[in-house]
Amino acid sequence: MDMWGKRGDMVVHDMEPFNAEPPPGALLDRITPVDTFYGRNHGPIPRIDTASWRLRVDGLVDRPLELSLDDLRDRFPRQSVVATLQCAGNRRADLMRFRDIPGQQPWGPGATSTARWSGVSLAQVLTEAGLRGEAAHIAFTGADLSQEARPPQPFGASVPVGKATSEEVLLAWAMNDQALPTAHGAPLRVVVPGWIGARSVKWLQRITAQARPSDNWFQAGYSVLPPEADPHTAAPGDGITLGPIALHCAILRPEHGARLPAGPTRVTGFAFAGEDRTVARVEVSGDGGTTWVRADLDVPESPWTWQHWRADLTLPAGGTELVARAWDSTAAVQPESAATVWNPKGYANTSWARLRVACHRP
Structure with missing residues (x-):
């Protein structure tokens, strides 16, 4: 864990x-400390010399660019966004219990974290760069080579032009007001709020405007x-x-398999609606879904973040x-069973959050 600056109890x-x-x-915490933020990678983490690094912007543009980190800092105004990133495989373990x-x-549920990104x-x-009208997708290429x-x-990966040109999408060199760590994409990464983490490409080397989605293996692989x-x-x-991330909810405390005293128990968790939706309601049950209690729900830190709740x-x-279970601002609700959303790669588990605990008399 020391190599990548992570806490010792990471799973x-x-x-x-x-x-x-x-x-x-x-x-x-509303903002996840850097040492707690999850890590998801498909290849060895590259170490890049910032002094010689350059970002290339090409494709369907009038003026291809080659930019150093100093060029980005000096030529463009600094912006920040608080955004939750979530792995598409978050809560896959719950699907695996079904099949x-x-x-x-x-x-x-820990492949989700929130940070303040700056760039x-x-x-x-x-x-x-002079983005041309025929450009429909913006593709990103990182430096991490994957044998998968x-x-x-x-x-x-790539995202449609409409998302790429939204004000919340950043090229980030800072995380929680610190220099972006190597483990999270230094010297520069993309941050695409509201979309699966796989579209927020790390160790960014190239941005290409094109007519079609990226042909990178991982663009279609995340399906x-x-x-x-x-x-x-x-x-x-x-x-x-x-x-865009689908509506999602997780229980953080107590943890699966916990032994608790019977009686009053506080249950806490988070819910996240993805894209620019918010969570409208969370309900919690202590008897497998027979009866429900409405949870207290936090106001999101920004339109792009999770919301913590407690009951x-x-x-x-x-x-x-x-x-x-959660509802979002469009009145969509999570499906009840993992059986209805199981898929061969275990992505996008949107089913109700479930865990078992054992209670003893105090």
Whole structure:
């Protein structure tokens, strides 16, 4: 953990590439400390010499650019946004309890974190480059080479021009008012608020304006496939390519399997609606969904962040199931069962949050 500046109790799924999440109870702060922020990678973390690094902006632009970090700082106004990033595989472990997903990391609810990101507006950089009218997608290429891709290639992704030119999308060199750490994409990364973390490409080297989505393996790879599909043979068009984050809810405390005294118990968690939606309501049950209590819900730090919630329940002695569900500002509600959203890669688990605890008489 010391190598990447992470706390010692991170739940490590892989050391190389580094994939780790904090324990659920560590995510109760509105802004996640850098040492607690989850890490999701598909290749070794590159170490880049900032002095020689350059960002290339090309494709369907009138004036291709090559920019150093000093160029970005000097030529464009600094901007900041507080935004939650979430791995598309967050809460995959809950799907695995319903049916196994071989070859995938069993992420709990900790592959979600929130930071204050600072840098420059992507839209302003694209304007400087003279973005052409026929450009429909903006593609990003990082420096991290992944052997998972077929063939091996640097990690990449794209977002539609409409999102890329929104004021909240940044090219970030700072995180929580500190220099961006190597483990989170230094010297520069993209931050695409409200979209799955895989579109916020780290160790950014190239931005390309183009007519079609990125052909990078990971652009189509982050897709929800039909339950019967084989992820090893699926074609790019076989799934639903992921972009905006779907409505999501998680219980942070108590943790799964906890032993508690029977009686009054505070249950806490977070909910996140993704894109520019907000969470409108959270309900919590201490009896597997038979009865419900409405939770107190925090106002979001920004339009692009999670919302923490809390509810007080009275739990009986014995084993019981805690359940939480959320509605967003469009009145969408989470589906009840993991069985309805299971997919061969374990992405986008939007089902009710569930965990079991054992209560003893005090």
